[in-house]
Amino acid sequence: MDWTANLRKVIEQPCFNxxxxxxxxxxxxxxxxxxxxxxxxMTTDWWKYWDESAGFDYDLFMADYKKKKPRLMGTRxxxxxxxxxxxxxxxxxxxxxxxxxxxxxxxxxVPLIQLLIDNMPKLQMVVFHGEDAKALAHLIKFPxxxxxxxxxxxxxxxxxxxxxxxxx
Numbered sequence: 001m002d003w004t005a006n007l008r009k010v011i012e013q014p015c016f017n018x019x020x021x022x023x024x025x026x027x028x029x030x031x032x033x034x035x036x037x038x039x040x041x042m043t044t045d046w047w048k049y050w051d052e053s054a055g056f057d058y059d060l061f062m063a064d065y066k067k068k069k070p071r072l073m074g075t076r077x078x079x080x081x082x083x084x085x086x087x088x089x090x091x092x093x094x095x096x097x098x099x100x101x102x103x104x105x106x107x108x109x110v111p112l113i114q115l116l117i118d119n120m121p122k123l124q125m126v127v128f129h130g131e132d133a134k135a136l137a138h139l140i141k142f143p144x145x146x147x148x149x150x151x152x153x154x155x156x157x158x159x160x161x162x163x164x165x166x167x168x
Contacts, residue, residue, distance in 0.1 A: 001027070001119050003025060003026060003027075003052075003055065003119075004050070004052045006115060006119070007019075007050070007112075007115075009115075010111045010112045010115055011046065011047075011112065013045075013047055014045035014046075014047060015045060015046040015047060016042075016043060016044070016045060016046070017038075017046065017096040017097045017107055018038040018042055018046060018093075018096055019046055019092065019096045019109055019112050020056075020090050020091060020092040020096075020109075020112065020116070021056065021058065021061060021079075021090070021091040021092075022055070022056045022058065022088070022089065022090040022091065023055075023056065023058040023083065023088060024054060024055040024056065024058075024088075025054075025055035025056075026055065026056075026090055026116055026119070026120060027119060027120050027121060027122065028055075028088050028122065029088040029089050029090045029120060029122065029123070030087070030088055030089070030122045030123060030124050030125070030166075031087065031088075031089045031090070031123070031124060031125045031126070031127065031166050032089065032090045032092060032113070032116060032117065032120075032123065032125075032126045032127070033079075033082075033089055033090070033091050033092070033126075033127045033129065033154070034092055034093060034094060034113060034126060034127070034128050034129070034133050034137075034140075035075065035091075035092075035093045035094075035128075035129050035130050035132075035133050035153070035154065036093055036094055036095060036130050036132035036133050036136075037093045037094070037095040037096070037097060038093055038096070038097075039074075039075070040065065040068055040069055040076070041068075042064065042065065042068070044064055048060070049061045058083075074154070074155035075129075075153070075154040075155045078154045078155070078157065078159055078162055079091055079154075081159045081162075081163075082159075082162065082163065082166065085163055087163070087166050089166070090116060090120075092109055092112065092113055092116070093109060093133070094108065094109055094110065094113075094132070094133055094136045094139075095107055095108065095109065096108075096109045096112075110139050110140070113140055114140060114141065117140065117141075117142065117143065117146065118143065123143075123146050124145075124146065124147065124167065125146070125147050125148070125149065125165070125166060125167065126140070126142065126146060126147070126148045126149075127148070127149050127150070127151060127162075127165050127166070128148065128149070128150045128151075129150070129151050129152065129153050129154045129157065130152070130153035130154075131152075131153075133150075134150040137150065149165050151165060
């Protein structure tokens with residue numbers, strides 16, 4: 001699959017929102033974690049982190065993220081624990097525009113989420129976290145064999161419970 005060509009169909013260039021975050025190519029991940037919207041405003045073009053041959057540059061993204069938020073807390077801290085446990089996941093949200101109080105413009109990521117789900121052969125689990133994400137989960141179609149789960153918002157969830165959901 002040509003990820004770049006397909007992502008260009010659902011993510012404009014430039015894109016100053018956060019459609020998704022992963023480490024490398026999306027198809028290397030075994031889980032997708034879906035929230036409502038990113039809470040930290042990143043003003044960098046998302047395509048800066050994308051490379052046609054290597055995928056998403058998580059380290060570069062985190063270097064920029066830490067310029068805004070030097071101390072990881074809440075959901076971002078949970079994602080750090082997930083990665084440290086060796087889990088390859090995609091982080092995304094139903095709305096990709098940022099705001100600590102919720103999405104402002106309601107820029108939908110449903111076409112992107114469906115594109116990811118439909119093209120990830122290793123995908124085993126989709127986790128919806130937070131009440132808003134759980135309420136929107138019905139918008140997603142799941143292929144045979146992909147499980148889904150819902151939990152409270154990751155900022156309030158225990159890391160060990162999250163890892164259990166992902167199959168530790």
